[in-house]
Amino acid sequence: MGPVLAGVLQLLALIGVLALVYIPFGTYMARVYSSQKHLRVEKWIYKGIGAHPDTEMTWPAYLRAVLAFSAVGVLFLYLLQRLQGVLPGSLGFSSVNPAQSFNTAVSFVTNTNWQSYYGEQTMGHVVQTAGLAVQNFVSAAVGMAVAVALVRGFARSRTGELGNFWSDLVRGTLRILVPVAAIAAVILVACGALQNFSGIHEVGQFMGGTQQWNGGAVASQEAIKEVGTNGGGYFNANSAHPFENPTAFTNLFEVFLILVIPFSLTRTFGVLVGNVRQGYAILATMGAIWLGFTALMMWTEFAHHGPALQAAGGAMEGKEVRFGVGGSSVFAVATTLTSTGAVDSFHSSYTGLGGGLTMLSMMLGEIAPGGTGSGLYGILIMAVIAVFIAGLMVGRTPEYLGKKIGGREMKLAACYILITPALVLVFTAASMALPTPPHSMLNSGAHGFSEVLYAFTSAANNNGSAFAGLNANTDWFNTMTGLAMLLGRFLPMVFVLALAGSLAEQQPVPVTAGTLRTEKPLFTGLLVGAILIITGLTYFPALALGPLAEGLA
Amino acid sequence: MNNSVTNTARLLGAALRALLVLTLVTGVIYPLAVTGVAQALFHDKANGSEITADGKVVGSSLIGQQYNLPLKKGQETPDPDLRWFQGRPANGLGSNSLNTRYQLILSGATNLSADSGAVHGTCPAEPEDGTLCAQVRAAKAAVVKDNSVPGHPVKPAEVPADAVTSSGSGLDPAISPAYAGLQVHRVAARNGLSVAAVEALVKDHTRSRTLGFLGEPRVNVLELNIALKDLAAKR
Numbered sequence: 001m002g003p004v005l006a007g008v009l010q011l012l013a014l015i016g017v018l019a020l021v022y023i024p025f026g027t028y029m030a031r032v033y034s035s036q037k038h039l040r041v042e043k044w045i046y047k048g049i050g051a052h053p054d055t056e057m058t059w060p061a062y063l064r065a066v067l068a069f070s071a072v073g074v075l076f077l078y079l080l081q082r083l084q085g086v087l088p089g090s091l092g093f094s095s096v097n098p099a100q101s102f103n104t105a106v107s108f109v110t111n112t113n114w115q116s117y118y119g120e121q122t123m124g125h126v127v128q129t130a131g132l133a134v135q136n137f138v139s140a141a142v143g144m145a146v147a148v149a150l151v152r153g154f155a156r157s158r159t160g161e162l163g164n165f166w167s168d169l170v171r172g173t174l175r176i177l178v179p180v181a182a183i184a185a186v187i188l189v190a191c192g193a194l195q196n197f198s199g200i201h202e203v204g205q206f207m208g209g210t211q212q213w214n215g216g217a218v219a220s221q222e223a224i225k226e227v228g229t230n231g232g233g234y235f236n237a238n239s240a241h242p243f244e245n246p247t248a249f250t251n252l253f254e255v256f257l258i259l260v261i262p263f264s265l266t267r268t269f270g271v272l273v274g275n276v277r278q279g280y281a282i283l284a285t286m287g288a289i290w291l292g293f294t295a296l297m298m299w300t301e302f303a304h305h306g307p308a309l310q311a312a313g314g315a316m317e318g319k320e321v322r323f324g325v326g327g328s329s330v331f332a333v334a335t336t337l338t339s340t341g342a343v344d345s346f347h348s349s350y351t352g353l354g355g356g357l358t359m360l361s362m363m364l365g366e367i368a369p370g371g372t373g374s375g376l377y378g379i380l381i382m383a384v385i386a387v388f389i390a391g392l393m394v395g396r397t398p399e400y401l402g403k404k405i406g407g408r409e410m411k412l413a414a415c416y417i418l419i420t421p422a423l424v425l426v427f428t429a430a431s432m433a434l435p436t437p438p439h440s441m442l443n444s445g446a447h448g449f450s451e452v453l454y455a456f457t458s459a460a461n462n463n464g465s466a467f468a469g470l471n472a473n474t475d476w477f478n479t480m481t482g483l484a485m486l487l488g489r490f491l492p493m494v495f496v497l498a499l500a501g502s503l504a505e506q507q508p509v510p511v512t513a514g515t516l517r518t519e520k521p522l523f524t525g526l527l528v529g530a531i532l533i534i535t536g537l538t539y540f541p542a543l544a545l546g547p548l549a550e551g552l553a
Numbered sequence: 554m555n556n557s558v559t560n561t562a563r564l565l566g567a568a569l570r571a572l573l574v575l576t577l578v579t580g581v582i583y584p585l586a587v588t589g590v591a592q593a594l595f596h597d598k599a600n601g602s603e604i605t606a607d608g609k610v611v612g613s614s615l616i617g618q619q620y621n622l623p624l625k626k627g628q629e630t631p632d633p634d635l636r637w638f639q640g641r642p643a644n645g646l647g648s649n650s651l652n653t654r655y656q657l658i659l660s661g662a663t664n665l666s667a668d669s670g671a672v673h674g675t676c677p678a679e680p681e682d683g684t685l686c687a688q689v690r691a692a693k694a695a696v697v698k699d700n701s702v703p704g705h706p707v708k709p710a711e712v713p714a715d716a717v718t719s720s721g722s723g724l725d726p727a728i729s730p731a732y733a734g735l736q737v738h739r740v741a742a743r744n745g746l747s748v749a750a751v752e753a754l755v756k757d758h759t760r761s762r763t764l765g766f767l768g769e770p771r772v773n774v775l776e777l778n779i780a781l782k783d784l785a786a787k788r
Contacts, residue, residue: 001762001765001766003769005766006762006766006767006768006769009766010766010767013766013767045571045574045575045578048570048574049567049570049571049574050566050567050570051567051571064564065564065567065568068561068564068565068567068568069568069571069572071565071568072565072568072569072572073572076569076572118659118661120659120660121659129580129581129584130576130580130581131580133579133580133583133584134572134575134576134579134580137575137579138572138575138579166567166571169571169575170571170575173575173578173579174578177579178578178579178583181583182583182586182587185587185591186587186590186591186594189587189590189591189594189595189598189599190594190595190598191598192598192602192614192615193598193599194599194600194601195587195588195591195592195599196588196591196592196599196600197588198600203601203603203610203612203613204609204610204611204612205611205612205618206606206611206612206618206620206637206775206778206779207618207619207620207621207634207637211612211616211618213601215600215601217584217587217588219587219591219599220583220584220587220588221584224579235660235722236659236660236661237660237661237662237721237722237723237724240660240662240720240721240722241660241722241724242613242615242616242722242724242725242726243601243615243616246602246615247763247768248762248763248767248768248769249763249764249767249768251767251768252767304714305667306666306667306668306671307667307668307670307671307674307675307676307686308665308666308667308668308669308670308671308676308684308685308686308689309667309714310675310676311676311686311689311690311693312689312693312714312717312718313710313712313713313714313717314713314714314715314718315667315714316714316715316718316720317662317663317665317667317685317689317718317719318645318662318663318664318718318719318720318721319718319720319721320720320721320722320725320727321641321715321720321725321727321728321729321769321771322725322727322768322769322771323768323769324768324769326769327767327768327769328721343721344721345662345721346645346662346663346664346721348662348664348665348666349662349663349664349665349666349667349685350667351667352666352667352668355666442664442665443665443666443669445668446668447666447668447669467664468661468662468664469664469665469666550666550667550668553668553674
C-alpha cells in the first residue's frame with residue numbers, strides 16, 4: 001500500500017468514527033443543556049459559587065458573567081505564573097516574567113493557547129495542572145455556553161432569557177468535558193503518553209551518559225488540550241513530542257478528539273431548535289470545507305513542491321516518521337480549521353501552499369468545524385449573513401429558523417465578521433511597519449512576512465499554532481498577540497450574545513412557500529460560497545504577499 | 554452607582570468561587586485520578602517506556618538518541634559512530650537559552666521554510682549556511698559518504714527524505730525502513746557481520762502500519778541497535 005492510499009484510508013476511518021458518535025453524542029449534549037435536573041455534585045458546586053442555577057439571564061447578564069469569569073481566570077493564571085518561584089512542585093523553575101505571564105494567561109483563558117515559552121523549561125507541575133489545564137477545561141466550557149445561548153436565542157421567542165451561565169459552565173465541564181477527557185487520557189497513557197509527577201531526572205543512554213527528562217501529568221493535559229480545542233502543548237514540540245503523541249494510532253485519535261465536539265454540536269443545535277435537519281445542513285457545510293482542505297493539503301504535501309523539499313526528496317522536514325506525510329496533513333488541517341492549534345508537525349516547514357492552507361483555515365474564522373462552541377456560533381453568524389445575501393437576491397426580508405434578520409441583527413453579524421480580520425491586518429501591518437518587530441523573523445522574504453501574518457491570524461482567531469520560526473517572546477509580540485487574543489475572543493462574544501438576546505425577543509414568523517429552506521442542500525451550497533467569498537475578499541492581498549508568493553515562486 | 558459597584562463585586566466574587574471550585578475538580582481531582590489509574594494499570598508506559606539492556610536503563614523506546622563518537626579536542630559537533638544505526642538529523646533541538654542549569658532535552662523543530670536557502674527557485678550547489686537547503690545538502694552528502702562501502706556505492710537518489718530532514722520533535726525515535734536498509738552494508742562491515750544477518754535484523758525490527766493503514770512503516774533505532782549489539786557480542 002502506498003502512503004497516499006494509507007493517508008486516504010486514515011481520513012475515511014476518521015469520518016467513520018465521527019459519524020458513529022455524531023447522533024448519540026450530539027443528542028446527549030443537547031440533553032445536558034436542556035435537562036431540568038441537577039446532579040448532587042452540581043448542587044454542591046452551585047452552593048459553593050453562591051449562584052442559583054435556575055435563574056434565567058438576559059443577554060447583558062449572561063455576558064457580564066462570561067466576562068467576570070474570564071477576567072478572574074486571567075488574573076488567577078497570571079498570579080500563579082508570577083508566583084511560580086515560591087510555589088511547591090515547580091521543578092525549580094523561577095517565576096515567569098510579566099509580559100510572558102500576561103500573554104500566557106490571556107492565551108489559555110481565551111482558548112487560544114499560543115505559547116511564547118518552552119513548556120519543558122518554564123512551567124512546573126502546579127502551573128501546568130492547576131493553572132493551564134484548568135483553563136483548557138473552562139475556556140472550552142465557556143465557548144460551548146455562549147454557543148448554546150445563541151441557539152436558545154433561535155429556539156425561544158418573546159423572552160429575553162438565554163439560560164444561566166453558571167449552570168451551562170458547570171454542566172459543560174462536568175458532564176461533557178471531564179468524562180470524555182478522562183477516558184481519552186487513559187487511552188493515551190495505554191499507548192505510551194507520560195502520566196506521573198516525577199521531577200527532573202537522569203535516564204541512561206545506549207552510548208553511555210544520560211538524557212534529562214521531566215515528568216508530568218502529560219496525558220491528562222493532552223486529552224483536554226484536544227477535546228477542548230485548546231492546543232497548548234506540555235512540551236515545546238507539542239503533539240510532535242513522542243511523550244504527548246506516541247504512536248500513529250494516538251495521532252489519529254487526537255484528531256478525532258479535536259473534531260468530535262465541534263462536529264457533534266451541530267446535532268445538539270438541531271435538537272435544541274427542534275429540527276435536526278437544520279443541524280445536518282450546518283454539518284454538511286463544515287464537512288465539505290474540512291474535506292476539501294484536507295484533500296488539498298494532502299495533495300500539496302505529497303507533491304512536496306519547494307526547493308529544499310525537492311532536494312530532500314519528500315516533505316519530511318518537521319514531520320515525524322511514525323505519522324508520515326498523510327497523518328501529519330490530516331492533523332494540520334483539523335487543528336487550524338478548529339481553534340486548537342496543537343501541532344504534530346511544524347507548519348513553517350510545510351510547502352508554501354500547505355502553509356498557506358493552514359493560514360487560510362484559520363482565516364475562515366475557524367468554523368469548519370471550529371472550536372468547541374466557538375465553531376458553532378461562528379458558523380451560525382455566517383448562516384445569518386448567507387440568508388441575508390439570499391434575501392437581497394430575491395428582495396424578501398431574510399429569515400433564519402423562523403426569526404427575522406432585520407437591521408439590528410445584521411449590524412451585529414457584520415460587526416462579528418469584521419472584528420477578527422481588522423485585528424489580524426492592523427496588528428500585522430503595525431508589526432511590519434515598525435523598525436524592531438521584524439527582527440523576530442527567522443526566515444526572510446515572503447516566508448518571513450508569513451510568520452508575522454500567521455502569528456496574528458492565529459492569535460486573533462484564538463488558534464494558537466505558529467509558524468514557530470518567529471521569536472514571539474519579545475515584549476512587543478507578547479503584548480500585541482495578547483491584545484489580539486483578548487479582543488478576538490471577547491468582542492465577538494459580545495456580538496453573539498447581543499444577537500442571541502435580540503432573536504430571543506422576537507415572535508417567530510410562520511414558514512410559507514416563500515421561505516428560504518435552510519435545511520436543504522441549496523442553502524449548504526450558498527453558505528459554503530458565502531464563507532469562501534467573504535474570507536477570500538478580506539485576506540487575499542495579505543495572502544498574496546506571503547504564502548502565495550512563496551508557493552508560486 | 555454604589556449599587557452597580559456592589560453588583561460587580563458580587564459577580565466577581567461568584568466568578569472567583571466558580572474558578573476555585575472548578576480548579577479543584579479539573580486541576581486537582583482529575584489529574585490525580587488519571588495518574589492513579591495510569592500508574593496502577595500502565596506503570597511502565599506512564600513513566601516513559603524505559604528500555605533496559607544488560608540490566609541497565611538505556612533510554613526510552615519513544616525518544617530518539619544520538620549514536621556519536623566522543624567529542625575530539627577542538628570539535629564542536631561530534632562525529633557519528635558508524636558502528637551503529639543512525640537516527641534522523643535533529644537540527645531543531647535548540648541550544649538551552651533558558652535555565653541552562655537543568656540541561657533538559659529541549660524538544661523542537663527547525664521551522665525552516667521550504668524555500669530557505671533557495672536561489673531562483675532551486676537549492677544552489679553551495680547554499681548559504683544555516684538554511685534548510687544547506688542542511689539537506691550536507692546531510693545527503695554525509696549519508697552517501699558514510700554508507701558507501703567498497704563494492705556497494707550509495708547513489709544520492711537512493712537516500713530517503715527522512716534521512717536528510719529534522720523531525721518535528723527533534724526526538725524522533727524511528728527511521729523509515731528505506732533508511733535502515735541503506736545503512737545495512739555499512740553496519741555489517743563495521744561490526745564484522747554478514748550483510749544477510751544485518752538485513753534480517755532490520756526486517757525483524759521493521760514495524761508495518763498499525764492495522765495496515767495507520768501511520769507509516771518504521772524502524773525503532775534504539776531497539777535495532779540493542780539487538781545489533783547482542784548479535785555482535787554473540788559472534
